Amino acid sequence: MIDDADVLIIGSGIGGAAIFRSLQDTDARVVVLESGGQVSPNGAHLRNVVKHDEKHWRTLVAAMTQPPVRSANPLAESFAAGAFDGVRADQNPDESLPGFATCSALGGNSLVWSGIVLPPSSTADTGIAEERFTEAASWLNAHVVSDSPRQEWLAQTHELQPVPLAWSEDKGWIGANEIAGQGFQPAPQYCVRRIVHDQGRASAVEVHVEGDSKPRFISARHIVVAAGVVGTVRLLWASGFDRDLPGLGRGIAHHPVALAQVAMPEVDWSRLANQPALTRPAAARTFPAPAGGHTLIMFEPAWMMENRVDSRTTISIYAHRTLPRDAGRHISFVPETLGADGLPLPRFVMPLSAEEKDCERVAVEEARAWAACLGTTLPSGRARVLPRGADQHLACGASIGDENDPLSVAEPSGRIRSLENVWVAGAAALPNAVSTHPAQTIVALAAETGRHLKALLLKE
Numbered sequence: 167m168i169d170d171a172d173v174l175i176i177g178s179g180i181g182g183a184a185i186f187r188s189l190q191d192t193d194a195r196v197v198v199l200e201s202g203g204q205v206s207p208n209g210a211h212l213r214n215v216v217k218h219d220e221k222h223w224r225t226l227v228a229a230m231t232q233p234p235v236r237s238a239n240p241l242a243e244s245f246a247a248g249a250f251d252g253v254r255a256d257q258n259p260d261e262s263l264p265g266f267a268t269c270s271a272l273g274g275n276s277l278v279w280s281g282i283v284l285p286p287s288s289t290a291d292t293g294i295a296e297e298r299f300t301e302a303a304s305w306l307n308a309h310v311v312s313d314s315p316r317q318e319w320l321a322q323t324h325e326l327q328p329v330p331l332a333w334s335e336d337k338g339w340i341g342a343n344e345i346a347g348q349g350f351q352p353a354p355q356y357c358v359r360r361i362v363h364d365q366g367r368a369s370a371v372e373v374h375v376e377g378d379s380k381p382r383f384i385s386a387r388h389i390v391v392a393a394g395v396v397g398t399v400r401l402l403w404a405s406g407f408d409r410d411l412p413g414l415g416r417g418i419a420h421h422p423v424a425l426a427q428v429a430m431p432e433v434d435w436s437r438l439a440n441q442p443a444l445t446r447p448a449a450a451r452t453f454p455a456p457a458g459g460h461t462l463i464m465f466e467p468a469w470m471m472e473n474r475v476d477s478r479t480t481i482s483i484y485a486h487r488t489l490p491r492d493a494g495r496h497i498s499f500v501p502e503t504l505g506a507d508g509l510p511l512p513r514f515v516m517p518l519s520a521e522e523k524d525c526e527r528v529a530v531e532e533a534r535a536w537a538a539c540l541g542t543t544l545p546s547g548r549a550r551v552l553p554r555g556a557d558q559h560l561a562c563g564a565s566i567g568d569e570n571d572p573l574s575v576a577e578p579s580g581r582i583r584s585l586e587n588v589w590v591a592g593a594a595a596l597p598n599a600v601s602t603h604p605a606q607t608i609v610a611l612a613a614e615t616g617r618h619l620k621a622l623l624l625k626e
């Protein structure tokens with residue numbers, strides 16, 4: 167039975183795991199609560215889903231690559247099964263973006279993330295110290311997993327650099343377990359419904375534990391909310407913090423992304439004869455701000471390509487553009503309506519701005535240009551914009567920022583303004599859109615917040 171903690175971390179995804187890691191060498195009793203289920207061993211459910219569940223992955227790929235059609239939301243089955251609690255099946259799919267759906271799923275994004283670790287094109291723009299990025303790369307065990315013939319081909323012919331992956335040779339994709347390190351044992355099926363607070367200080371959380379009829383209360387000296395973009399906003403809103411934090415849920419950022427697919431030109435692959443089918447991304451190029459973004463080149467494994475037209479290797483080109491936070495894109499709530507998890511049902515307001523349309527246009531041009539130089543465009547592979555949120559890189563909503571930033575809710579240390587002992591971490595806490603895949607920046611930011619929290623714990 168858990169009834170108290172020095173530090174209570176809500177959410178065992180990438181952000182929560184990184185906070186846990188940064189408190190490893192303190193005497194503090196750190197407890198992690200996770201609303202998702204458990205697969206033995208602890209935390210193993212937070213491993214890349216491709217590794218163990220192709221069916222789930224197919225659903226996601228469908229969601230990411232089909233246009234959002236009102237009558238045929240590809241996620242409907244998952245909604246019906248309750249897997250994406252918090253996003254309603256009857257909501258306009260234009261608003262219920264795939265990225266929001268996976269973000270709201272139990273187990274969160276870390277359940278399915280692909281392990282691509284790309285530092286932002288300029289770490290200085292993030293305001294996070296360079297050493298934290300180095301630390302983050304080591305916690306993620308980021309390294310180039312060699313696929314030399316293809317990578318050599320891309321490097322020689324197109325000057326593309328191999329992408330580091332969060333990868334361990336024995337376990338495969340890195341999950342929250344590996345990021346967090348020793349002793350990480352999230353309590354599964356503990357859904358936090360409210361932070362109990364009075365006069366600017368939190369004292370406990372109200373938790374619904376699967377199988378219990380009554381709520382439990384767990385007291386804590388410090389609380390870190392690392393519940394993903396949607397989960398973090400929902401919980402802070404359910405706790406009444408929206409009154410003091412006008413930026414809560416506002417300024418959602420994501421990457422407009424275009425996809426093109428080509429058949430690879432015939433090259434001498436005899437050197438590859440004994441290699442297993444490649445299942446990993448091979449290369450990327452990043453672009454600095456302000457017109458930031460990154461293009462990812464991936465060789466597709468056979469099982470991901472159901473409608474193959476020939477036996478040549480397929481290359482997918484994902485062109486991402488960086489769309490900064492915008493106050494107009496926000497998460498609000500349907501008054502008085504609770505989801506099955508007892509938290510308010512989110513509503514996603516995502517007007518398509520001129521800036522976003524421009525990003526989409528540039529992304530398509532980018533994907534088309536790469537397709538022209540990498541191979542022969544497949545009949546179904548012409549460059550096109552993917553549904554919004556298909557990038558799965560949603561960010562912000564409970565941003566860290568300075569006091570002049572109206573969209574931020576937390577101080578640069580990660581501590582929520584107006585509450586002396588509540589902190590934010592994870593994708594929701596990012597100060598703005600990141601130009602690349604966000605995980606390394608999320609871990610670097612959580613490491614920074616963890617350092618501030620640790621300093622405070624040592625003083626107390």
Ligand SMILES: Cc1cc2nc3c(=O)[nH]c(=O)nc-3n(C[C@H](O)[C@H](O)[C@H](O)COP(=O)(O)OP(=O)(O)OC[C@H]3O[C@@H](n4cnc5c(N)ncnc54)[C@H](O)[C@@H]3O)c2cc1C
Pocket residue numbers: 176177178179180181182199200201202226268269271272273274275276277278279280281282283284356357358359392393394395397398401558559560591592593594603604605606608
């Ligand atoms: C298919 C896919 C592929 C991706 N690939 C990459 C990639 O290759 N590289 C990259 O950098 N990024 C990738 N991402 C994005 C990345 O996974 C996310 O940005 C990251 O996981 C966000 O971390 P987080 O800790 O903020 O949230 P999450 O990882 O979503 O974790 C939040 C956790 O909080 C829990 N939770 C929520 N509410 C509550 C509550 N009330 N009580 C208790 N627990 C709660 C959730 O169950 C969840 O486990 C991918 C995402 C997806 C979906």
